[in-house]
Amino acid sequence: MIDSSSDSEIEFASAALVLSTSVLLLEKEKQKRKKWSRKWLQRRSENGILNMLNTELLPEDPTSYRNFVRLPYPLFTMLLNLIEKDIEKQDTVMRDSITAQNRLEVTLRFLATRETFRSLMYSTRIHESTISRFIPEVCRAIYKHLKATYLKDFPHCLGALDGRHIKFRPPRSAGSYYYNYKGDHSIVLLGLADAEYKFIYANIGTNGRISDGGTFRNSALSEALSTNTLNFPAPEPLPGRSCSVPHDCRIFNYRLSRARRIIENAFGILANRFRILLNPISLSVEKVEVITLACIALHNFLATENSISYLDIEASSEDSNLQHISVRDGNRCSQNAKDIREEFKIFFNSTGARDWQEDQVQANNM
Numbered sequence: 001m002i003d004s005s006s007d008s009e010i011e012f013a014s015a016a017l018v019l020s021t022s023v024l025l026l027e028k029e030k031q032k033r034k035k036w037s038r039k040w041l042q043r044r045s046e047n048g049i050l051n052m053l054n055t056e057l058l059p060e061d062p063t064s065y066r067n068f069v070r071l072p073y074p075l076f077t078m079l080l081n082l083i084e085k086d087i088e089k090q091d092t093v094m095r096d097s098i099t100a101q102n103r104l105e106v107t108l109r110f111l112a113t114r115e116t117f118r119s120l121m122y123s124t125r126i127h128e129s130t131i132s133r134f135i136p137e138v139c140r141a142i143y144k145h146l147k148a149t150y151l152k153d154f155p156h157c158l159g160a161l162d163g164r165h166i167k168f169r170p171p172r173s174a175g176s177y178y179y180n181y182k183g184d185h186s187i188v189l190l191g192l193a194d195a196e197y198k199f200i201y202a203n204i205g206t207n208g209r210i211s212d213g214g215t216f217r218n219s220a221l222s223e224a225l226s227t228n229t230l231n232f233p234a235p236e237p238l239p240g241r242s243c244s245v246p247h248d249c250r251i252f253n254y255r256l257s258r259a260r261r262i263i264e265n266a267f268g269i270l271a272n273r274f275r276i277l278l279n280p281i282s283l284s285v286e287k288v289e290v291i292t293l294a295c296i297a298l299h300n301f302l303a304t305e306n307s308i309s310y311l312d313i314e315a316s317s318e319d320s321n322l323q324h325i326s327v328r329d330g331n332r333c334s335q336n337a338k339d340i341r342e343e344f345k346i347f348f349n350s351t352g353a354r355d356w357q358e359d360q361v362q363a364n365n366m
Helices: 004-037 049-060 062-069 073-087 100-113 117-124 128-150 212-217 220-227 249-273 285-305 335-348 357-365
Strands: 160-167 186-193 199-207
Touching: 049 062, 049 100, 049 117, 062 073, 062 100, 073 100, 073 128, 073 285, 100 117, 100 128, 100 285, 117 128, 128 285, 160 212, 160 249, 186 212, 186 249, 186 285, 199 212, 199 220, 199 285, 212 220, 249 285
Parallel strands: none
Antiparallel strands: 160 186, 186 199
């Protein structure tokens, strides 16, 4: 007599074997198909745009090479030498690694053009997942090596401070945390620029809901100013004045506005040169932060090493197309701040007057 339970077990085992075999066959077919569909990526060294860039454009048409990476080749080489050890990878038995030079070229192209990882994959023949990994790595290296070295007629002014929204697409779990007053998701870039349009301080990461006053109060710069840890010179009278700060309105407003245009122009140059900042960035907030800091570091690098062609103010928009951060704290200010403004107003209308300021004020009122 045959046990019916044994029959069931045999049938079950047979079915499981057939199912397992089918799954294995499907997996093998899938791997074959995947391998076949990616053969074009393996021909990167012969047919990709990076090969053409370095074997044809660079020796034959350096201007076009510069247009691709947005740096003159001597500056590209200088930057590569600084970061190469941080971004190079070893070749393996299976394949050659992507060179440090190619990694930097792709990263600079990404920052300058707003191309997607997928678009870059088709032109460079480097898989988009690989590009998504090494671009933040290169950005970290750029910021690491440039931040220490490369990070107007208004005396006692250390810089012009302002902020802009950097738009991105946060994960759904973030909810409305990064939702700003313009209806976009963003983090705030707070920048302090000197008279040469270089950023001497940058802070990135405050969520877009926070006002300009709140962003500044939460920054390391505000903390350093309040604790007097920046070794700023002690207050002293303005040139030709006897009153120690804190001690006509149109002149003061024009001179103040003129000084503030420094940070407006700095943001304008930054956004026009690194257009990745103009559209929402579809990456995590951590990657958006490191990409933005790399752009700031590259901006200062180019403003220092290639200022004549890089700092083309006419070609940049003062508005910069980057969203301004909101002002929600009202116009209330301390008596100390009012005294400082009054002292500057007197100075700009007496000892600190300039020949051109009356003409400019009159022109602005016409």
